[in-house]
Amino acid sequence: MTIEDFPFEASPLPGAMPVWTARVNAGQWRDACCMVREKGGRLVALWGADYSDIGAKFAVHAALGLQTGLLVIALPLEDDRYPDVSDVFPAANRMQRAVRDLHGLHAESAADTRKWLRHAAWPQDVFPLRKAFDAKQTFANGVDGYAFVEVGGEGVHEIPVGPVHAGTIEPGHFRFSIVGEGILRLEERLGYKHKGIEKRFESMTLAEGAKLAGRVSGDSTVAYAWAYAMAVEGVTGVVPPLRALWLRALLLERERIGQHLWDLGFLGNDAGLAFGLAQFSLLREDWLRTSNALFGHRYLMDAIVPGGVARDIDASGVARMRSEIAGVRQAIAVLKDIYDEHAGLQDRFIGCGRVKPDLADRMGLTGLAGRASAMAWDLRVQFPAAPYDQLDVRMVTHRNGDVAARVTVRFEEIAESLRLLDLILDRLPEGGIAVPLGDAPENALGLGWVEGWRGEVLIALETGAGNRIRRLHPHDPSWQNWPLLERAVLGNIVPDFPLINKSFNLSYSGQDL
Amino acid sequence: MYQLLKQVIGTGIRTEAPPQPDEALRVTAQRLRAEILERFAGALTIRHVDAGSCNGCELEINALNNPYYNLEGLGIKFVASPRHADLLLVTGPVSRNMQTALKRTYDATPEPKLVVALGDCGCNGGIFGQSYASCGGVSSVIPVDVAVPGCPPTPHAIMQGILTAITISSGA
Numbered sequence: 001m002t003i004e005d006f007p008f009e010a011s012p013l014p015g016a017m018p019v020w021t022a023r024v025n026a027g028q029w030r031d032a033c034c035m036v037r038e039k040g041g042r043l044v045a046l047w048g049a050d051y052s053d054i055g056a057k058f059a060v061h062a063a064l065g066l067q068t069g070l071l072v073i074a075l076p077l078e079d080d081r082y083p084d085v086s087d088v089f090p091a092a093n094r095m096q097r098a099v100r101d102l103h104g105l106h107a108e109s110a111a112d113t114r115k116w117l118r119h120a121a122w123p124q125d126v127f128p129l130r131k132a133f134d135a136k137q138t139f140a141n142g143v144d145g146y147a148f149v150e151v152g153g154e155g156v157h158e159i160p161v162g163p164v165h166a167g168t169i170e171p172g173h174f175r176f177s178i179v180g181e182g183i184l185r186l187e188e189r190l191g192y193k194h195k196g197i198e199k200r201f202e203s204m205t206l207a208e209g210a211k212l213a214g215r216v217s218g219d220s221t222v223a224y225a226w227a228y229a230m231a232v233e234g235v236t237g238v239v240p241p242l243r244a245l246w247l248r249a250l251l252l253e254r255e256r257i258g259q260h261l262w263d264l265g266f267l268g269n270d271a272g273l274a275f276g277l278a279q280f281s282l283l284r285e286d287w288l289r290t291s292n293a294l295f296g297h298r299y300l301m302d303a304i305v306p307g308g309v310a311r312d313i314d315a316s317g318v319a320r321m322r323s324e325i326a327g328v329r330q331a332i333a334v335l336k337d338i339y340d341e342h343a344g345l346q347d348r349f350i351g352c353g354r355v356k357p358d359l360a361d362r363m364g365l366t367g368l369a370g371r372a373s374a375m376a377w378d379l380r381v382q383f384p385a386a387p388y389d390q391l392d393v394r395m396v397t398h399r400n401g402d403v404a405a406r407v408t409v410r411f412e413e414i415a416e417s418l419r420l421l422d423l424i425l426d427r428l429p430e431g432g433i434a435v436p437l438g439d440a441p442e443n444a445l446g447l448g449w450v451e452g453w454r455g456e457v458l459i460a461l462e463t464g465a466g467n468r469i470r471r472l473h474p475h476d477p478s479w480q481n482w483p484l485l486e487r488a489v490l491g492n493i494v495p496d497f498p499l500i501n502k503s504f505n506l507s508y509s510g511q512d513l
Numbered sequence: 514m515y516q517l518l519k520q521v522i523g524t525g526i527r528t529e530a531p532p533q534p535d536e537a538l539r540v541t542a543q544r545l546r547a548e549i550l551e552r553f554a555g556a557l558t559i560r561h562v563d564a565g566s567c568n569g570c571e572l573e574i575n576a577l578n579n580p581y582y583n584l585e586g587l588g589i590k591f592v593a594s595p596r597h598a599d600l601l602l603v604t605g606p607v608s609r610n611m612q613t614a615l616k617r618t619y620d621a622t623p624e625p626k627l628v629v630a631l632g633d634c635g636c637n638g639g640i641f642g643q644s645y646a647s648c649g650g651v652s653s654v655i656p657v658d659v660a661v662p663g664c665p666p667t668p669h670a671i672m673q674g675i676l677t678a679i680t681i682s683s684g685a
Contacts, residue, residue, distance in 0.1 A: 121646060139645070166593035170563050171563050171565075192608065192614070193608050194646050195606055195608045195641045199644060216567065218568040218569025218571075218665065279524065281579035282579060
């Protein structure tokens with residue numbers, strides 16, 4: 001499907017990625033979604049906006065992933081209603097409920113109208129992302145009534161878990177309905193970490209926003225920072241120096257490897273092999289220390305800035321990374337053998353928490369977990385922005401969709417990213433590492449779209465006057481993948497939940513905003 | 514199995530020396546008697562509560578258990594329930610949606626108890642500040658003994674904060 005197939009005018013958006021924008025009416029809103037779904041495309045993000053301060057009304061936006069790029073449709077609203085698309089894209093369900101909680105815009109005739117990000121901190125007739133709402137305004141805690149779906153029948157009972165969990169992880173609530181040990185239903189309740197990130201962005205300049213973007217989900221700081229920089233560079237018409245772009249890819253692949261190492265350790269641990277955690281966490285600690293020594297931060301926060309990168313590397317840094325890459329490659333080969341040959345581990349991994357490709361496709365599973373269920377999407381491959389256009393990234397996909405497949409994808413992605421790092425160090429162009437940003441026009445849209453370690457991170461930015469942020473929606477792939485975790489656990493036993501959950505390793509903060 | 518054992522032996526012991534306490538991190542005068550602290554110093558249990566962080570601090574808390582920092586080697590371990598905990602390690606900012614859960618966790622922790630707030634956000638709300646959705650720093654919701662700044666604080670700094678909380682204050 002190409003952009004010409006749509007029955008409305010779409011115009012290309014300047015920037016690093018192939019993005020088109022179009023204004024649509026209510027009928028076209030649904031038609032576009034249906035067309036994209038039929039042709040195997042997907043919903044990348046859905047968000048609301050309020051233009052009442054500049055003489056217009058509300059709008060909803062949807063970013064649709066096509067084989068040829070990203071189509072962002074905007075539907076200006078006459079009132080506070082728009083057509084539901086959750087029957088077309090199940091992933092839209094929670095996004096639409098969030099739009100209702102934050103903007104007071106309703107998806108007409110949607111089946112699920114429960115609140116999502118709102119708990120009890122503000123009343124249901126108050127909408128924090130409306131322009132008239134003062135961010136400092138606070139309300140007394142109300143009553144948080146939330147109707148979980150109840151499962152009936154003989155011997156069925158519930159296990160409520162969270163928001164404060166037993167391990168060192170983010171807060172969320174899981175409601176299990178079980179018989180004996182078997183899981184009949186899992187319902188997630190998220191939003192505990194909602195801390196007003198989108199409203200916060202609206203008080204910032206384009207320069208200030210970079211730091212906040214890098215803290216939407218701390219484990220994906222590089223992906224968010226790059227997506228943010230891409231959006232800002234798009235609206236200001238700036239192209240960073242080549243060296244900066246290559247260094248960004250180096251940072252992004254470092255982040256991917258660091259997180260995959262961590263997850264592989266924990267996945268071994270959660271299946272009873274503490275040896276795995278000890279070994280992988282050593283590798284990871286060394287990795288973080290190198291990041292800190294070369295880029296000034298263990299997790300590479302604030303290393304990417306709009307216009308370029310914050311820090312250059314010299315010959316000694318290159319040499320250190322080269323020997324590190326060789327060391328990790330060797331260690332991973334040994335550890336992969338040990339994991340593969342460990343009968344107890346494989347017994348826990350294989351067949352556990354399975355998402356088959358047809359379900360993954362229907363529900364819109366994305367990113368790393370998607371690639372473990374045959375969803376062949378990787379922005380670095382399909383839409384390779386510089387320097388990925390020079391690197392010929394090899395996508396990793398598997399079909400089994402179980403914990404074992406998500407483990408294998410991580411091992412193979414580490415190997416591929418190590419190869420990419422070597423290539424980047426071989427070919428790193430000379431030159432500057434940043435250029436100054438010009439002024440941004442008012443009411444312009446900028447888009448950043450980056451394949452982070454978890455999946456595609458999207459930043460949709462609208463500018464205000466004086467280089468300020470008028471509206472910003474950061475979108476984490478966890479929005480799409482959380483609902484699949486509910487499905488992956490069905491028929492499994494409760495003690496396997498931590499393992500299955502870890503194999504997805506989704507972001508709470510990135511979804512709760 | 515041979516491979517696994519070979520790897521274990523080849524890796525050896527990598528644990529590094531722990532940091533010294535730092536009185537500058539203490540935000541409230543010591544509340545616990547010296548005798549109690551002496552007991553904590555041998556076997557402290559920690560319950561971590563993420564009250565709304567970006568997940569950056571959690572990455573570093575998890576790193577405390579890697580072989581380099583080996584927090585458990587000092588007799589300090591993480592437990593699954595606040596009812597088993599001596600110390601709450603809280604990351605923030607405290608979101609309004611976590612305010613009640615944090616208070617309840619604090620109430621469920623038996624006395625005597627200590628609280629260490631972690632990160633710039635845990636100290637004062639950090640970049641997220643105070644808003645309709647954020648209470649700001651941890652001390653705006655529960656009492657805090659020691660606060661460790663950083664974004665995120667390094668494992669070394671976190672250890673230092675924990676050790677400060679259980680060390681007899683030089684000013685006491």
